[in-house]
Amino acid sequence: MSHFEHIGTALIHGGISNDAHTGAVNVPIYQTSTYQQDGLGKMRGYEYSRTGNPTREALEALIAELEEGYAGFAFASGMAAITAVLSLLHAGDRVLISSNVYGGTFRLLAQVFDHFSITYRIADTTDAAKFEADITEDVKAVIIESPANPLMTVTDIRKIADISHKHNLLVIVDNTFMTPYLQKPLTLGADIVVHSATKYLGGHSDVVAGLAVVNSEELAKKIAFIQNSTGGVLPPFDSFLLIRGIKTLGVRMDRHIENAQKAAEFLQKHPAVKNVYYPGLPSDAGYEINQKQAKNGGVMISFELHENYDIETFFESLKLVMLAESLGGVESLVCHPSTMTHASIPADIRAKVGITDGLIRLSTGIEDIRDILADLSQAITESEVK
Numbered sequence: 001m002s003h004f005e006h007i008g009t010a011l012i013h014g015g016i017s018n019d020a021h022t023g024a025v026n027v028p029i030y031q032t033s034t035y036q037q038d039g040l041g042k043m044r045g046y047e048y049s050r051t052g053n054p055t056r057e058a059l060e061a062l063i064a065e066l067e068e069g070y071a072g073f074a075f076a077s078g079m080a081a082i083t084a085v086l087s088l089l090h091a092g093d094r095v096l097i098s099s100n101v102y103g104g105t106f107r108l109l110a111q112v113f114d115h116f117s118i119t120y121r122i123a124d125t126t127d128a129a130k131f132e133a134d135i136t137e138d139v140k141a142v143i144i145e146s147p148a149n150p151l152m153t154v155t156d157i158r159k160i161a162d163i164s165h166k167h168n169l170l171v172i173v174d175n176t177f178m179t180p181y182l183q184k185p186l187t188l189g190a191d192i193v194v195h196s197a198t199k200y201l202g203g204h205s206d207v208v209a210g211l212a213v214v215n216s217e218e219l220a221k222k223i224a225f226i227q228n229s230t231g232g233v234l235p236p237f238d239s240f241l242l243i244r245g246i247k248t249l250g251v252r253m254d255r256h257i258e259n260a261q262k263a264a265e266f267l268q269k270h271p272a273v274k275n276v277y278y279p280g281l282p283s284d285a286g287y288e289i290n291q292k293q294a295k296n297g298g299v300m301i302s303f304e305l306h307e308n309y310d311i312e313t314f315f316e317s318l319k320l321v322m323l324a325e326s327l328g329g330v331e332s333l334v335c336h337p338s339t340m341t342h343a344s345i346p347a348d349i350r351a352k353v354g355i356t357d358g359l360i361r362l363s364t365g366i367e368d369i370r371d372i373l374a375d376l377s378q379a380i381t382e383s384e385v386k
């Protein structure tokens with residue numbers, strides 16, 4: 001539970017938000033690897049920074065409060081956080097993943113955890129009956145993303161969590177795309193939330209970081225042990241950057257969403273655009289479920305141009321919006337999922353789940369929306385094959 005009624009305030013004052021020793025209004029960067037002990041076994045709360053560091057701890061307390069969880073953990077990247085969480089599993093266990101799961105999560109399961117006989121199955125988390133039919137004896141966990149990119153597929157988190165718990169599965173939700181400002185999966189029944197904090201939480205495309213939040217003391221003990229044993233921790237300086245980023249999450253997201261809504265409406269009306277995928281549009285397949293569990297449709301939009309538009313020319317014609325992997329920064333970015341973010345998913349699976357070569361993903365930044373739309377508009381015009 002948060003100490004604050006409104007998340008906009010918790011973002012700034014939540015967790016450990018200042019320095020008890022000096023009154024500094026920001027938690028200092030404790031750039032130290034070790035801590036003096038007053039005698040054998042007489043520690044002052046810290047012994048070694050892989051195990052615990054005050055700057056990292058402030059961030060961990062903050063994300064736990066924001067997600068309304070029991071405890072938070074900070075890692076060197078989103079993938080390090082997901083690796084730590086999947087390390088709860090044992091050989092012989094299977095994980096169900098939603099079909100549009102982050103490419104790196106898919107690769108981690110398909111090409112790393114398979115060495116340890118931990119396997120996966122792609123499940124349709126948008127269809128409760130189909131999902132339940134995929135729960136065999138060996139399935140021990142599910143990873144949900146909602147909305148899942150690049151098609152922004154919405155999963156009813158509460159429904160899938162309820163079914164999963166009937167079968168004793170661990171419910172893991174990757175909340176990178178929504179952040180606790182828009183959606184709190186633990187309050188919808190998830191056991192663990194993971195984040196690529198590299199994206200909206202950091203918000204400035206200047207830090208790679210991951211977070212995990214658990215809903216029980218039992219899971220907290222296990223993740224703390226794994227975090228210390230495997231060692232992929234977030235450094236003090238990066239922890240500081242993330243705390244700083246989170247303070248402005250509310251104002252950034254408000255502007256991001258305002259811009260995304262306008263960009264989605266612009267694209268939907270544009271004659272060159274074949275499809276728009278954005279759960280913030282009432283016409284979107286996931287709109288209603290998303291409205292039920294999240295504050296709004298978030299920021300990420302995907303769209304497809306008609307066949308008589310050349311996608312390479314489109315990307316090369318953009319002047320403001322940058323072609324880059326990643327998302328969630330203040331600057332607008334576009335990417336080409338089939339050759340970039342989702343390239344690690346085999347072509348046949350990509351085709352099956354609808355990640356076509358014509359698909360474009362837009363992370364709407366917080367620039368003046370008139371400039372973003374003007375840039376998209378001129379690049380679309382340039383890319384028409386006459």
Ligand SMILES: *Cc1c(COP(=O)(O)O)cnc(C)c1O
Nearest residue numbers: 077078079102174176196198209
């Ligand atoms: C980027 C991303 C990740 C991976 O996080 P890194 O910080 O890049 O390691 C995981 N899940 C989602 C949804 C992402 O967008």
